[in-house]
Structure formats: C-alpha cells, structure tokens
Amino acid sequence: MINVDLIIKNIMIVTVNDQRELINNGFVAIKDKKFVAIGKTEDLEAEYIADKIIDGEGKALFPGFISLHSHLFQNALKGLGRDKSLFDWLDSSVRKAYGFINYDLILAAATAGCLENLNTGATTVLDYQYCHAHELGLDDAVVEAFKRTGIRGILGRGHTKVVNYPGLPPCPIDETEDMFFADVDRLMNDLKDNDLISLALAPGIIWDLSTEGFKKCAEYSRKYNMPVTMHTLESIDDDIFSLEKYGMTTMEFLETTGVLSERFIGVHCVQMNESDFNIFKKYNISVCHCPVSNMILGSGFAPVPRMIAEGLNVGLGADGSASSDTQNMLEHLKAASLVHKANMVDPKVMSAETVIEMATINGAKALGMADKTGSIEIGKLADCFIFSPNTLSSCPVADPIAAIVYSSEPDNIETVIVGGEIVKENNVLTSYSKEEAIKDLAKRAKDLREEVSLIETKWGQVSTL
Ligand SMILES: [Zn+2]
Incomplete structure (x- = not known):
C-alpha cells in the first residue's frame, strides 16, 4: 500500500x-x-x-477555476458608481476613494474577495493591485489575504497615473515609474521562496507608463519569466490616446516596446480590429475575458468566439467587484456563455465545455502555469x-x-x-472565518463611504447597511 x-x-x-x-x-x-x-x-x-x-x-x-483578472480592493466599493460608463464610473467610485484606501481596508476587501473566489470554485486568482496612493506597501495587504485564505495568488503589481486628477480628492503618494520598479524588486525578493504566491507586472493601461516604462516591463518579463497584464482595448479611448501620442494604434505601439509576448495578458480586448487580431496571433498573446464587467459598464461585446476560433488563448476574469459586483466565478462562467449566444444569435458559439476550458486550463496557460495547474x-x-x-x-x-x-x-x-x-x-470555508471577513469588510467599507461621500442614488439618500 x-x-x-x-x-x-x-x-x-x-x-x-x-x-x-x-x-x-x-x-x-x-x-x-x-x-x-x-x-x-x-x-x-x-x-x-x-x-x-x-x-x-x-x-x-x-x-479549480482561475480568475485571471481582479482588483480585490474594489470589494470595498461594490455597487458604487453604478449605471455609469467606464470613466464616469471610475471618477465616482474608484478614483474618488483612491486616496483613502489604506492597508487595513485592502486586507479586509481582499480577504473577503479571496473567500468569495474559493467559495465558488476559484483556487487561483490574479489580483491586479493598482492602489498605491495612500501609503507604501499596500500590496502586502493582498499578499496577507492570499496567505490567510490559502488561495493561490498572483499579485499583479499595478501602476497607474490616476492620482491627483482635477476634481478628485488629492492623494498623498504620486508613484513614479522608478518607485514602481523598485517595489517590484522588493516584492520579487519577498516572494522568491513562496510556492503559493507569485508576481506579475500590471501597468494599468496604455497611458500609465512611458515608452521607457513599457521597455522595462519587457525586460523584467523576459528576464524573470513574469506575466505582464494590462487593460487593453476595453474602449476606443486606448487607440484614440495612442494614435494621438504615438501615431500608432495601441497594439502597434506596444509592439515597438518589446513588451508583447506569450507572457502578455490583454484584459477585456473589446475593441479589436483586424490589425489587433494579427498582432495577438503573431505574439501568442492571451486574452482575459471579463463578461460581467463589460456588460455592467456597457463596454460592448469582446469578440471572444472569433478569438477562440482563430486559436487565441482566452481565459476568464471576474474583474473588480466595483464593476462586476461579485467575485462569484459561477456568475462569470454563465455570463461568458450567455452573452455571446445572445449577441451572435447562435447558441453554439459558446458551449459549457468552452467556458470551463477558459476558466481552467486557458487561465493556467495565460499565466505560464499550465504545467502546474488548470x-x-x-x-x-x-x-x-x-x-x-x-x-x-x-x-x-x-x-x-x-x-x-x-x-x-x-x-x-x-x-x-x-x-x-x-x-x-x-x-x-475552513481557512478563514467567513463571518469575521464579512464583519470586517462591512465596517471598513461603511466608514470609507461616509468619509468620502460615495453614495448616490436616483431616489435620494439610502440607509447605508
Ligand atoms: Zn480591471
């Protein structure tokens, strides 16, 4: 025996x-x-x-399912800025709260988010943590949440330039690219012996890094075999910005920086043109589909059936709970199937088997972990x-x-x-108390809403619960 x-x-x-x-x-x-x-x-x-x-x-x-894209800190912002388009939603929820989000709030939000993932079958989550405006070391809160809940975590070390926008509350820290890469170095060292948690680079979007910054991402990705994940073509604004600044589309510009490879994960990819399809295929880029977020924000229909038919690797993500309102992976699986059947008036375009592949082995391939999980x-x-x-x-x-x-x-x-x-x-759930997580998150999120005046409804003031 x-x-x-x-x-x-x-x-x-x-x-x-x-x-x-x-x-x-x-x-x-x-x-x-x-x-x-x-x-x-x-x-x-x-x-x-x-x-x-x-x-x-x-x-x-x-x-186990793999949620290929989340922003776990947004669990504290669930349901806010609703019924708005991408940038109005960002301004009225995430950006408004950005400078007030601290370690304890992220720990509470990420703990509850990890538990919700585990509770619905997700054993791996890539958390795209771009909140660094209140204090240094906020990514450690996500690492702590991964550890206490026992989920397999990929910390997407994010970088954005959303701080100190006109009309929004000021942020104490306006992170430079040097600070970003210094913190990536620190986290790589901290996580080097951790077999449950690994690191990815997560530039926010095309305008969040300079050309040099993207080149440095390319260098890190190659040298350390690290995924690079980025919001890519979620709306037409990416190409409008890129054409104006660089005289090229987003994907054409990214190609010049060397950052595109099979380690690149494009998140959303709603506005894909013929040239984008060619570049994705040329570099074997993976796509992360976030159907619930795309529907809630009215972003449109990512051409996922075509991506799959043309051999692209497509995984599935919950996105942050401020724009998907749930980390419940079962909802994201169902939405991934139904949205394309309805959009293409064809029930055959997205079978249950295809959706399970997206949520398991395809996610593992995107992360370069297909030999380990999926x-x-x-x-x-x-x-x-x-x-x-x-x-x-x-x-x-x-x-x-x-x-x-x-x-x-x-x-x-x-x-x-x-x-x-x-x-x-x-x-x-046995790794961490669900009741404790709910109590902690509810209190910290309520304090945040009151401090930042985040509540708006068409019908007036709601009683905050
Ligand atoms: Zn996102």
Missing part, C-alpha cells in the same frame, strides 16, 4: 487534460500538494491508503473542487458540465482544495 495525504474516490472526474478525459467512478490520490494517482476507483483503491478519504459518490471533481493530471498541483448536485438551483443534474455553467450556486461547490489543502469542506 502507498501512503498518501488525501484520497477522493467513487467520483466522476472532469480532468480537462489534453484528451479532455472524463473518468466515471474515478479515484485521485494527493501527496505533497500534487496529484500522484488518477484513474478508476476499482483499479487504484487497493493500492493507496490515506488518513483522509473522501467518498465522492454521486459527485464530480473539477479542476487540469487534473498526475504531477500537477492538487487544485480542484468537488461539485455536489444537491441544491435547488441545479437539481436534477443530468450533466455536471452543463450544471456547473448554467445552474449552479456556491453550495454546489461542496469542497475546495488548493495545493492539496482543503480550504472549504462540506460547504464550510
């Missing part, structure tokens, strides 16, 4: 491996954070022993969740692949495992 740490048996396994194998009455053995055996229960059960054995009879095992395969990290069919939303489940995309709720995600560690078991 081979001793392992955890066994899950009698379960249907949706592997999302290269052959997209489904294993009925499946068995997985997990040891030292990784899958060490995968197969049929009848073939493997006699060979392995563990202190902890989960009987998954009547349930299904999926690879599917259930021997040698990969044991990042996965057990789907239980027993909820009012999904019952009866004819097909768990369809159910997870179209009719699930958080209670369907019964058990969640990150790197072999159970972080949700039998519908209870």
Whole structure:
C-alpha cells in the first residue's frame, strides 16, 4: 500500500487534460500538494491508503477555476458608481476613494474577495493591485489575504497615473515609474521562496507608463519569466490616446516596446480590429475575458468566439467587484456563455465545455502555469473542487458540465482544495472565518463611504447597511 495525504474516490472526474478525459467512478490520490494517482476507483483503491478519504459518490471533481483578472480592493466599493460608463464610473467610485484606501481596508476587501473566489470554485486568482496612493506597501495587504485564505495568488503589481486628477480628492503618494520598479524588486525578493504566491507586472493601461516604462516591463518579463497584464482595448479611448501620442494604434505601439509576448495578458480586448487580431496571433498573446464587467459598464461585446476560433488563448476574469459586483466565478462562467449566444444569435458559439476550458486550463496557460495547474493530471498541483448536485438551483443534474455553467450556486461547490489543502469542506470555508471577513469588510467599507461621500442614488439618500 502507498501512503498518501488525501484520497477522493467513487467520483466522476472532469480532468480537462489534453484528451479532455472524463473518468466515471474515478479515484485521485494527493501527496505533497500534487496529484500522484488518477484513474478508476476499482483499479487504484487497493493500492493507496490515506488518513483522509473522501467518498465522492454521486459527485464530480473539477479542476479549480482561475480568475485571471481582479482588483480585490474594489470589494470595498461594490455597487458604487453604478449605471455609469467606464470613466464616469471610475471618477465616482474608484478614483474618488483612491486616496483613502489604506492597508487595513485592502486586507479586509481582499480577504473577503479571496473567500468569495474559493467559495465558488476559484483556487487561483490574479489580483491586479493598482492602489498605491495612500501609503507604501499596500500590496502586502493582498499578499496577507492570499496567505490567510490559502488561495493561490498572483499579485499583479499595478501602476497607474490616476492620482491627483482635477476634481478628485488629492492623494498623498504620486508613484513614479522608478518607485514602481523598485517595489517590484522588493516584492520579487519577498516572494522568491513562496510556492503559493507569485508576481506579475500590471501597468494599468496604455497611458500609465512611458515608452521607457513599457521597455522595462519587457525586460523584467523576459528576464524573470513574469506575466505582464494590462487593460487593453476595453474602449476606443486606448487607440484614440495612442494614435494621438504615438501615431500608432495601441497594439502597434506596444509592439515597438518589446513588451508583447506569450507572457502578455490583454484584459477585456473589446475593441479589436483586424490589425489587433494579427498582432495577438503573431505574439501568442492571451486574452482575459471579463463578461460581467463589460456588460455592467456597457463596454460592448469582446469578440471572444472569433478569438477562440482563430486559436487565441482566452481565459476568464471576474474583474473588480466595483464593476462586476461579485467575485462569484459561477456568475462569470454563465455570463461568458450567455452573452455571446445572445449577441451572435447562435447558441453554439459558446458551449459549457468552452467556458470551463477558459476558466481552467486557458487561465493556467495565460499565466505560464499550465504545467502546474488548470487540469487534473498526475504531477500537477492538487487544485480542484468537488461539485455536489444537491441544491435547488441545479437539481436534477443530468450533466455536471452543463450544471456547473448554467445552474449552479456556491453550495454546489461542496469542497475546495488548493495545493492539496482543503480550504472549504462540506460547504464550510475552513481557512478563514467567513463571518469575521464579512464583519470586517462591512465596517471598513461603511466608514470609507461616509468619509468620502460615495453614495448616490436616483431616489435620494439610502440607509447605508
Ligand atoms: Zn480591471
């Protein structure tokens, strides 16, 4: 008998491996954070022993979802600046609050955001943390939230120039590009031995770095094999700015800086023209699709079915909860399918299988982590969740692949495992108290709203809860 740490048996396994194998009455053995055996229960059960054995009879095992784009600090700004277009929304929520966001608020917001991700099956999240205007070291709050909740985290070290805009509250810190790269160096050193948390570069948008800044991002990305992620073509403003300043489109300009590669993740990519498609294909750039954010802000329809048909790698992101209002990955999976079926008047353009690929293996590929996570395969990290069919939303489940995309709720995600560690078991989050996280975030967000006067409704003053 081979001793392992955890066994899950009698379960249907949706592997999302290269052959997209489904294993009925499946068995997985997990040891030292990784899958060490995968197969049929009848073939493997006699060979392995563990202190902890989960009987998954009547349930299904999926690879953990990867949320490829979030701004976890925005959990404190949920529901604000609603029913506005991108820049009006930014001015009335994020930018207005920007200079008041401190370490404790980010820690509370990111903790709740990580728990919401875990609670809905996301075992990895890329947090694009661009809030650095109130005090130094705010990214450490996100790192602390990753650690306390046990989620696999990629800290996207962001950089923006949104501080001190006319008409908005002044910010104490106006970060320079030198400060940005110095902090990237510091974080690389801090995280060098951490196998749960890694680093990405996250310039905010085309106007947030100089040409030299983008060249330096290219150099860091190459040297340290680090993803670079950026809001790209979310609106036509990117190209308007780029054409005026550089006499080239956004993607043409980025190409001249050397920053484009298979490590580049373009977020949103709603306004893609023919030349953009060619550049994305030339450099094997990944796309992060954020359908709920695109719908809430009225940004338009990213041409995701065409991207997939032409071989681009497309992952899925929740975006910040100020513009998507939820980190619930199940909502983002469902939206990713429905929005394109309706837009293209064709139910075949975005199947449940395609959406699950986006939310798992494609996200891992975008992060350069496809050898580590994104599917259930021997040698990969044991990042996965057990789907239980027993909820009012999904019952009866004819097909768990369809159910997870179209009719699930958080209670369907019964058990969640990150790197072999159970972080949700039998519908209870175990790594950090959900109640504590909600209480802390609610209080700090309420204080922020009152301090910055963030509440507006068409019907007058609402009672703040
Ligand atoms: Zn974003």
